[in-house]
Amino acid sequence: MKEDRVTVTAGGAIFPRLKALGVDYVFANSGTDFPPIIEGLAQAAAAGITLPKALVIPHEHAAMGMAHGYYLMTGRAQAVMLHTNVGLANGATGAINAACEHIPMILMSGRTPVTEEGRFGARTVPIGWGQEMRDQAALVREASKWDYELKFPEQVPALLDRAHAIATTTPKGPVYLSIPREVLCEEVDATGLDAPPSIRPGRIAPDPEAIATLAGWLAEAEAPLVIAQRGAGDAESFAAFSVWAEDWGIAVCSWWATHLAIPTDHPCHVGADPGPGLRLADVVVVLDCLAPWMPDKHRPRPEAKIAHIGPDPIFSRFPVRNFRSDLSIVGETAQTILALIAAMDQLPRQEDRRAARRRGLAAASQQTRAAQIRAASPENGRITKSYVSRVLGEKLEGLESTVFSELGTLLGTLLRRDHRSWFQEPHSGGLGWSFPAALGAQLAEPERLCVATMGDGSYMFANPVACHQIAEALHLPVLVIVLNNSSWGAVRESVKGLYPDGTAAKNNRMPLTSLAPSPDFCKVAEASRAWARNVADPDELGVAVSEAIDVVRNERRCALLDVQIV
Numbered sequence: 378m379k380e381d382r383v384t385v386t387a388g389g390a391i392f393p394r395l396k397a398l399g400v401d402y403v404f405a406n407s408g409t410d411f412p413p414i415i416e417g418l419a420q421a422a423a424a425g426i427t428l429p430k431a432l433v434i435p436h437e438h439a440a441m442g443m444a445h446g447y448y449l450m451t452g453r454a455q456a457v458m459l460h461t462n463v464g465l466a467n468g469a470t471g472a473i474n475a476a477c478e479h480i481p482m483i484l485m486s487g488r489t490p491v492t493e494e495g496r497f498g499a500r501t502v503p504i505g506w507g508q509e510m511r512d513q514a515a516l517v518r519e520a521s522k523w524d525y526e527l528k529f530p531e532q533v534p535a536l537l538d539r540a541h542a543i544a545t546t547t548p549k550g551p552v553y554l555s556i557p558r559e560v561l562c563e564e565v566d567a568t569g570l571d572a573p574p575s576i577r578p579g580r581i582a583p584d585p586e587a588i589a590t591l592a593g594w595l596a597e598a599e600a601p602l603v604i605a606q607r608g609a610g611d612a613e614s615f616a617a618f619s620v621w622a623e624d625w626g627i628a629v630c631s632w633w634a635t636h637l638a639i640p641t642d643h644p645c646h647v648g649a650d651p652g653p654g655l656r657l658a659d660v661v662v663v664l665d666c667l668a669p670w671m672p673d674k675h676r677p678r679p680e681a682k683i684a685h686i687g688p689d690p691i692f693s694r695f696p697v698r699n700f701r702s703d704l705s706i707v708g709e710t711a712q713t714i715l716a717l718i719a720a721m722d723q724l725p726r727q728e729d730r731r732a733a734r735r736r737g738l739a740a741a742s743q744q745t746r747a748a749q750i751r752a753a754s755p756e757n758g759r760i761t762k763s764y765v766s767r768v769l770g771e772k773l774e775g776l777e778s779t780v781f782s783e784l785g786t787l788l789g790t791l792l793r794r795d796h797r798s799w800f801q802e803p804h805s806g807g808l809g810w811s812f813p814a815a816l817g818a819q820l821a822e823p824e825r826l827c828v829a830t831m832g833d834g835s836y837m838f839a840n841p842v843a844c845h846q847i848a849e850a851l852h853l854p855v856l857v858i859v860l861n862n863s864s865w866g867a868v869r870e871s872v873k874g875l876y877p878d879g880t881a882a883k884n885n886r887m888p889l890t891s892l893a894p895s896p897d898f899c900k901v902a903e904a905s906r907a908w909a910r911n912v913a914d915p916d917e918l919g920v921a922v923s924e925a926i927d928v929v930r931n932e933r934r935c936a937l938l939d940v941q942i943v
């Protein structure tokens with residue numbers, strides 16, 4: 378009797394296994410290493426096997442950014458599949474960004490065939506020789522929690538299970554698997570590829586003793602301060618954190634925040650500058666901050682107690698980082714925050730002290746906000762970043778939206794209230810992140826208004842032609858706002874910061890920072906049938922933003938505003 382066994386290539390087996398691990402999308406950029414992957418995918422589809430969606434992403438940096446943005450919205454790790462060493466090199470910046478932000482993803486790239494002949498899958502084109510490397514994984518090793526190579530076809534499920542479990546265990550991060558062509562060409566049995574994951578990821582819960590210590594410090598504190606960079610965990614802990622900060626009268630500072638920890642108009646949100654708070658604070662909670670202040674500028678009081686909390690509060694991957702820590706609490710942020718709140722609920726409250734702090738903070742935060750709004754005006758008839766931030770904040774009021782900012786709009790001046798409503802480029806600063814991250818977020822939540830605001834330099838780093846192609850091909854109507862100063866302003870400012878009286882600062886034209894003449898970005902967007910407008914007049918900005926939002930929401934196509942700023 379003939380056995381009715383379904384086989385697929387090992388390349389094809391990757392997809393059902395990823396589906397079983399909860400992966401919805403494989404962001405792929407293919408090449409000559411892909412025939413067994415593409416053939417296997419077709420075999421699996423023909424056999425009716427459930428698969429994740431495999432998407433063509435025409436630039437690797439965009440693929441990585443999309444996996445990053447998708448995770449930010451869903452909390453589910455996705456997969457990226459790239460072409461040998463060259464595709465991996467293009468994706469390496471995205472891996473560095475993901476590692477810095479603890480974004481889990483399964484990154485794979487083909488290995489050019491290692492055999493020259495005599496084996497199915499052996500080299501067929503000169504690049505088979507040209508792309509060979511002794512240590513391909515080295516391209517992303519420092520950014521990976523784990524890396525390995527698929528040695529045998531039957532290892533596909535076990536290695537993917539392991540990759541996924543490591544990526545999603547605290548502290549999360551990207552992992553890398555290289556997938557050689559000859560191995561991918563071998564046929565494997567498709568049965569059982571949909572079995573549940575063989576390894577469950579581990580979640581680190583905070584040490585109850587350390588939580589009790591911190592709760593005690595905070596309950597006794599005269600001037601407690603939280604400095605937050607990577608948010609306040611999930612929706613539940615975000616909401617609880619806001620209530621807790623107000624209840625206890627605890628100042629929250631969002632210094633270089635990549636995620637929102639507290640609504641920007643919350644009475645305890647003291648803005649982005651940790652300086653004033655640190656001068657007063659007797660207890661400082663560093664909430665998942667890589668660099669909570671600038672050591673050559675800010676100083677915590679010597680007698681202040683400092684606690685660092687987060688999935689990796691020591692940031693052990695980084696060679697140099699020595700912010701004082703009197704208490705380090707390891708754990709997923711959401712669980713740590715909820716545990717801390719529960720512990721403090723049991724402690725005596727000095728109501729007068731807390732009420733006085735609440736009043737003081739509310740008055741100070743109101744003043745900060747009022748000053749921010751006053752300053753958010755055009756300058757000499759020209760649009761500023763802060764003006765765009767204010768206008769965008771007003772236009773987004775009442776809409777479910779997320780802003781991805783990369784040297785773009787400014788948190789605080791831009792009003793943001795909700796969990797997942799604000800993300801800034803990772804502190805690794807691999808630019809070209811916000812446009813694809815917004816595309817990934819839009820893919821995750823089609824009804825949400827996803828806005829990418831960025832400098833003109835950052836827009837160009839994003840490979841905009843590829844990103845607009847993706848937006849059109851995948852029907853991802855993101856709103857893109859380019860804050861165009863025809864230069865790399867951050868580089869210019871950094872030169873002025875180091876050499877305020879230097880020759881470069883005194884000259885009107887600073888070398889190596891100009892992006893003039895600026896391309897017509899509207900035409901770049903229009904090339905993929907996006908709606909696009911150029912705005913230079915401050916009086917036209919509000920109407921232009923409203924129109925762009927209408928296009929995105931009603932016509933469901935990408936819109937771009939090229940805003941000329943000071």
Ligand SMILES: Cc1ncc(C[n+]2csc(CCOP(=O)(O)OP(=O)(O)O)c2C)c(N)n1
Nearest residue numbers: 784806807808832833834835864865866867
């Ligand atoms: C991939 C990459 N290349 C170079 C840099 C260095 N860099 C940091 S900020 C910056 C300028 C960004 O320009 P833009 O997005 O126009 O914003 P602006 O500084 O003008 O506000 C550059 C080039 C980087 N961070 N990442």
